[in-house]
Each structure stands twice: as C-alpha cells, then as structure tokens.
Amino acid sequence: MISDPLILALVLVGAMVIFLLSGLWIGFSLYAAAIVGMIACKTNLPPTISIWDKIGDLMANSIWNTLNSWPLSALPLFILMxxxxxxxxxxxxxxxxxxxxxxxxxxxxxxxxVVACSLFAAVSGSSAATTATVGKITYNELSSRGYHKSLAIGSLAGSGTLGFLIPPSLIMIIYGILSDTSIGQLFIAGVIPGLSLAAIYSIYIVVRCMMNPSLVPAQKESFSMKQRMDSLKDLFPVLLLIVIVLGGIYAGLTTPTEAAVIGVLGALAIAAWFKNLTMSNFKEALLSAVKTSGMICFIIAGAAFLSQIVGFLGIATALSEYIAELNLSPYMLILVLGLMYVMLGMILDGISIVVMTLPIVLPIIVAAGFDPLWFGIFVVFMVELSQVTPPVGFSIFVIQYITNDDVRDILKATFPFFLIMVFMVMLVTIFPEIVFYLPQKMVTM
Structure with a gap:
C-alpha cells in the first residue's frame, strides 16, 4: 500500500482522469477517486478498523455536513430566479x-x-443561462440589421461569461461553501472586477468599430428622448429587482439566502405584472431548477468527500510543504495555477474545475499568503476562461447551437475577448485592491 502523500495525490488525480474519460458522472468520479485513495492508503489505518467502515463514516459525515447548510439553500433559489x-x-x-x-x-x-449580459448576469448567476438567453435574441437581431457576424459572436461569448463573475454567482456560492468563505463578501468583491471586465469589452468594441467602420451598418437608427424614456418601462422592473436583491446584501440587510428568496418572489411578481407567467412555464422553471440544483449539489457533496479524504490522507499538508520547498514567488505560483486551470478548462466544465481542484489548491494558496477571498475571484476568472476554451467550452456549444456556425469560426471570433479576460486576470493579480476595495469599504461603513 502507498504511504507517500505526494504519490497518493498522483493516484487521486490519475483516478479522476480515468473515471472522467470513462464517461462516469462527475459526482460519481469524485466519490470513486476518493475511495481509490483510501484503499491505496489502507495500511495507514489501525488493523481493528475496516476500510469500508471508515469510508462509510467519512462519506456520511461529509455529505451531511456539506448539504445541511443554510448558505447552500441560496443556490437552488438563485437558479429558480x-x-x-x-x-x-x-x-x-x-x-x-x-x-x-x-x-x-x-x-x-x-x-x-455587453450591457444585456451584465444585467441578466445580475439576476441569473449562470454563464450558460446568460449566454443562451441573450444570444437567442441579440444574434438574430444584429444579423438582420447588418452587423458583422464575427464581432457579434465574440462579444456574446465574452459577455456571456459575466454570468459567473457579476453576483449573484453560482460559482461564488459553491466556492464559498467549499472554502468556508463569506458568500456575501464574495458577491461584493466580484462587483468591480465584473463591471471592469464589461467596460473593457465595450472599450474594445468602440476601438474596433472606430478603426473599421464597415463593422457597423451604414444606416443609423435614431430615437427621440420620448422613445428613450418610454423604453424605461421595460428596463425598470429588472433594474429594480437587481437593486433589491444585491442592495440588500451589500447593505447588510439580508443574507444571500434571504436575498435569493426575495429574488424569486420578485421574478414571479415581474412575470405576473407583464402577464408572462403561466402554469406551463412555471412548471418548466421549477423542473429545470430542481434538475440543475440536484446535479450541482451531488457534485458539491462528492467534492466535500474528496476534500475530507485529501485532508485525512495528509495530501494537502504534503503538497503545501512541497510547494513551499520550491521557493516559488507568489506571482510564479499564481502563473503555474493559472496555466493549470486553463488546461483543465479544455477538458472540464467550470463547476467541476472548482470542486475537483479546491481541496488540494486552497491549502497551498493560503500557505503562500494569499487571501481566500481574492483567490475566489481569481478562480471565477479561471472558470470564465474555461467557458470559451476548446473542446469543452460550454459557451462555445451554446453559441454554436444558436448560430449553427462552425466551431473554428466561433473560437476565432471569441479569441480577442479571451485575451481581454487574461488581461483582467493580470490586473486583479497585480492590483488585488480591485477585489478588496468594496468589501473593505462595506466593513468600515
């Protein structure tokens, strides 16, 4: 049996890769990899304790402690909203x-x-939902008006990833639960980076269109001030919902879970006000929310079990000590982890990346002196990058479904926005105050 924690870490990673490539569900892969690790380290247990009894005890304990969580209840509610x-x-x-x-x-x-994805991200929490919802409407609209297809696709792919960065974010909720970091603080910390990324997207579009005016149709639409003011009746309800949901969290009046309840009630009220709420689409929303929540919670429970096994086998401590012995500078460590996340993004979806890497990576980050709050935003950026990296970039699949375009054309159109995301990651790494400014401001208020 294996006693070296570093070799055990390689065994766990290898087992996860094999199980994933075999087509096993991600949640089952996490459980199976953890069990393989326990069996490989069987000799570390006292002879009086059965390996299967110990696995059963650890599994029951981790599942109960992870899912019996009040903050976790915000997850299905935001999904339903x-x-x-x-x-x-x-x-x-x-x-x-x-x-x-x-x-x-x-x-x-x-x-x-950019603007629609930013607003919808603030009420959906999901990159896929943001990309699909906005894309189904804007792509055909832009195409029919003569806008350049490549820039339309690229701006949609890049902006769609804002669903994970602009709160409320499902990835932030998952990270907060697994890392024991305040979800409210994560939400607040994501505001400036999210809006900054959206602003840089818009600046890029402005510069690109000024350099090449042919990207914009020659015929220009004009609207009177009265028409603009009339359009506010369509914008106001959603803006009000955003202010109520996020404003309560930022002001300290509501927890993320309470804000999620208000968000669901607000979404139902708006749908009823616009007379769009039917029993049919309400049932569809409930069923889809249950399916998505069940899938995510199963993965979270598997990740918690793997995290407990990693700690039980001493893998986290051994890896932290090994990284410390390498004497990597903080920036070099972040660069290595960033490259690792980009490579993982080529084969895994965002949620899987977080739950599979966090049990091993977080202790190393904390030991290196990084704040878990800052690292949470860094991880969200890495998940955003995974949404537009082949061959498993989920946003790429969503856009291909909407546009019926070749994947290579979509990737080419998306690449400039991918580089903008990388640039934003560099900014928050060099200037972490971008992440900490609002949380610190809220504490001092």
Missing part, C-alpha cells in the same frame, strides 16, 4: 429597452450584448 426570467419574455423586454440608449455609441448595438 434565473429560470423564471429565462422562460418568460422579461429578457426580451430588457433587450428592447436597451436599444434606444445604445444607438449613438460607437459600435452601437454590439454593446447590447
């Missing part, structure tokens, strides 16, 4: 309300992808 908005025409009204306000900006309606 996004599903309600997605399955009603609220998103269409949101986009129609933005058109009059964006028509005079250089790049014009390309910005609708």
């Amino acid at each position: 996004g599903e309600i908005l997605y399955r009603t025409s609220i998103s269409t009204r949101l986009l129609n309300g933005l058109v009059p306000w964006l028509s005079n900006i250089p790049g014009r309606l390309y910005h609708i992808n």
Whole structure:
C-alpha cells in the first residue's frame, strides 16, 4: 500500500482522469477517486478498523455536513430566479429597452450584448443561462440589421461569461461553501472586477468599430428622448429587482439566502405584472431548477468527500510543504495555477474545475499568503476562461447551437475577448485592491 502523500495525490488525480474519460458522472468520479485513495492508503489505518467502515463514516459525515447548510439553500433559489426570467419574455423586454440608449455609441448595438449580459448576469448567476438567453435574441437581431457576424459572436461569448463573475454567482456560492468563505463578501468583491471586465469589452468594441467602420451598418437608427424614456418601462422592473436583491446584501440587510428568496418572489411578481407567467412555464422553471440544483449539489457533496479524504490522507499538508520547498514567488505560483486551470478548462466544465481542484489548491494558496477571498475571484476568472476554451467550452456549444456556425469560426471570433479576460486576470493579480476595495469599504461603513 502507498504511504507517500505526494504519490497518493498522483493516484487521486490519475483516478479522476480515468473515471472522467470513462464517461462516469462527475459526482460519481469524485466519490470513486476518493475511495481509490483510501484503499491505496489502507495500511495507514489501525488493523481493528475496516476500510469500508471508515469510508462509510467519512462519506456520511461529509455529505451531511456539506448539504445541511443554510448558505447552500441560496443556490437552488438563485437558479429558480434565473429560470423564471429565462422562460418568460422579461429578457426580451430588457433587450428592447436597451436599444434606444445604445444607438449613438460607437459600435452601437454590439454593446447590447455587453450591457444585456451584465444585467441578466445580475439576476441569473449562470454563464450558460446568460449566454443562451441573450444570444437567442441579440444574434438574430444584429444579423438582420447588418452587423458583422464575427464581432457579434465574440462579444456574446465574452459577455456571456459575466454570468459567473457579476453576483449573484453560482460559482461564488459553491466556492464559498467549499472554502468556508463569506458568500456575501464574495458577491461584493466580484462587483468591480465584473463591471471592469464589461467596460473593457465595450472599450474594445468602440476601438474596433472606430478603426473599421464597415463593422457597423451604414444606416443609423435614431430615437427621440420620448422613445428613450418610454423604453424605461421595460428596463425598470429588472433594474429594480437587481437593486433589491444585491442592495440588500451589500447593505447588510439580508443574507444571500434571504436575498435569493426575495429574488424569486420578485421574478414571479415581474412575470405576473407583464402577464408572462403561466402554469406551463412555471412548471418548466421549477423542473429545470430542481434538475440543475440536484446535479450541482451531488457534485458539491462528492467534492466535500474528496476534500475530507485529501485532508485525512495528509495530501494537502504534503503538497503545501512541497510547494513551499520550491521557493516559488507568489506571482510564479499564481502563473503555474493559472496555466493549470486553463488546461483543465479544455477538458472540464467550470463547476467541476472548482470542486475537483479546491481541496488540494486552497491549502497551498493560503500557505503562500494569499487571501481566500481574492483567490475566489481569481478562480471565477479561471472558470470564465474555461467557458470559451476548446473542446469543452460550454459557451462555445451554446453559441454554436444558436448560430449553427462552425466551431473554428466561433473560437476565432471569441479569441480577442479571451485575451481581454487574461488581461483582467493580470490586473486583479497585480492590483488585488480591485477585489478588496468594496468589501473593505462595506466593513468600515
């Protein structure tokens, strides 16, 4: 049997890769890899204790402690809120309300992808839902008006990833639970990086269209101030919902879970106000939310079990000591981890990346002196990158479904926005104050 923790770490990683490549569900792969690790280290147990009894005790303990969590209840509620908005025409009204306000900006309606994704991200928490909802409406609209297809696709792919960065974010909730970091603080910390990324996207669109005016149709639409003011009736309900949900968290009036409840009630109220709420689409929203929540919670429970096994076998401590002995500078450590996450993003989805790596990576990061709050935002950026990296970039699949374009063309269109995300990661690494400014401001208020 194996007693070296570093070799055990390689055994765990190898087991996970084999199980994933075999087509086993991600949650089962996490459980199976943890069990393989325990069996490989069987000699470390006292002879009076059965290996299967110990595995059963650890599994039951980790599943109960992880899922019996009040903060975790925010997850299915935010998912339900996004599903309600997605399955009603609220998103269409949101986009129609933005058109009059964006028509005079250089790049014009390309910005609708950035702004609409930013707003929808603030009420959905999901990158896939944001990309699909906005893309189904904006792509056909931009194509019919003569906008360049490549820039339309690229701006949609890049902006769609904001669903994970602009709170409420499902990835932030998962990270907060697994790392024991305040979900509210993560939400607050993600605001400036998320809005900054959206702003850089828009700046890129402006510069690109000024350098190449042919990207924008020659015929320009004009709207009167009255038309702009009338469009606010479509924008106001969603903006109000965002302010209520996130404002309560930032002001310290509500927990993320309480804000999620308010968000669901607000989404139902808006859908009813616009007369878009039917029993049929409400059932569809409930069923989809249950399926998604069950899948994510199963993965979270598997990750918690793997994390407990990693600690029990001494792998986290051994890896931390090994990294410390390498004497890597903090920036070099982040560079190595960043490259690792990009490579993982080529074969895994975002949630899987977080739950599979966090039990091993977080102790190393903490030992190196990084704040778990900052690292949470860094991980979210890495997950965003995984959404647009082949061959498993989920946003790429969503856009291909919407546009029926070749994957290579979509990747080519997305690449500039991928580079912008990498640039933003460099900014928050060199200037961590971008992440800490709002949380520190809220504490001192």
